[in-house]
Amino acid sequence: MFSRLSQITRHLSAASPIRTPKRPAFSNASGVARSIMASADDRNSRTIHTAACLIIGDEVLGGKTVDTNSSYLAKWCFSLGINLRRVEVIEDVESEIIEAVRRLSDRYDFVVTSGGIGPTHDDITYESIAKAFNLPLVLHEQALERMKRLSKPRPSQPPFDWDTDSPALRARLRMVIFPTDKTRDLDKQFIFPHDDLWVPVNVVNGNVHILPGVPRLFERLLDGLKPVILPRLTDPDGKGLIRVLVSTPLSESAAADFLTQLAAKVEPHGVKVGSYPRWQQNGIVTLVGRNQEYIESIVPELIEGVHGRRVTVEGEDDVPPEEEAKPSSD
Structure with missing residues (x-):
């Protein structure tokens, strides 16, 4: 089974990351120049003053879905004393995601994305963010094992076999293939806040936290990040504003x-x-x-x-x- 899964995941992760061109430094909200070339580990450890939210989804822009995740994040940030400085809503378009996530990662201490990480053709967030930071897409074995253990098929779904290649298997595997920096500690890139959820929070470039668009999951995973975030706040007690x-x-x-x-x-x-x-x-x-x-x-x-x-x-x-x-x- 392992060899078959390896072949499938190599195929699914075949998208070639693009080279990140050198870009000028931005200034943060305090007017302090920040280098674009700051390391991911630096971004992952510095004090969190500012935040930004990137909502990804044609359904929000088309009026089909009302975005509640940015509102929840705003209240969450306020309660912790983090200044949420920007909320953007963009299409499920690779170039839009790449441009926005690079810019927000450069300018803000804590970035959250919402949406575009499901199994369908228009869920391209992982692939696009991988390209934004020139990272490979890699199967996360722990997430896969958790998915197998925690996923419960619905009665209406056709029979599914983890050992047989199928469109359904490929769709599931797409959700556990993440942008991964193999030179960095994986525990800093993948956070599992809850034992009953298989999906991790994938942290890319040290400060971009990729979350699902489903509000219930978004809220649970965001709340689960609190213990990780608290030590990096101006007020570690998290008293907020x-x-x-x-x-x-x-x-x-x-x-x-x-x-x-x-x-x-x-x-x-x-x-x-x-x-x-x-x-x-x-x-x-x-x-x-x-x-x-x-x-x-x-x-x-x-x-x-x-x-x-x-x-x-x-x-x-x-x-x-x-x-x-x-x-x-x-």
């Missing part, structure tokens, strides 16, 4: 001058001011940062400046719409 919400009856234009001055005042303290109008309801102003004591100290000033009041959730003080006048009965 703090957000204060203030409801205001003022329009954005009426509050703009005050908020502009407040934002300039608090920026040196690492606090951001956000303003979010809402249709026919009070708007929301937010203070976001890490220094809870400082944030609390400026809340009274914010409340006074926007004639508002502090709320725990958006919409807490919404006024129900008036009932439409009922037609007269006479």
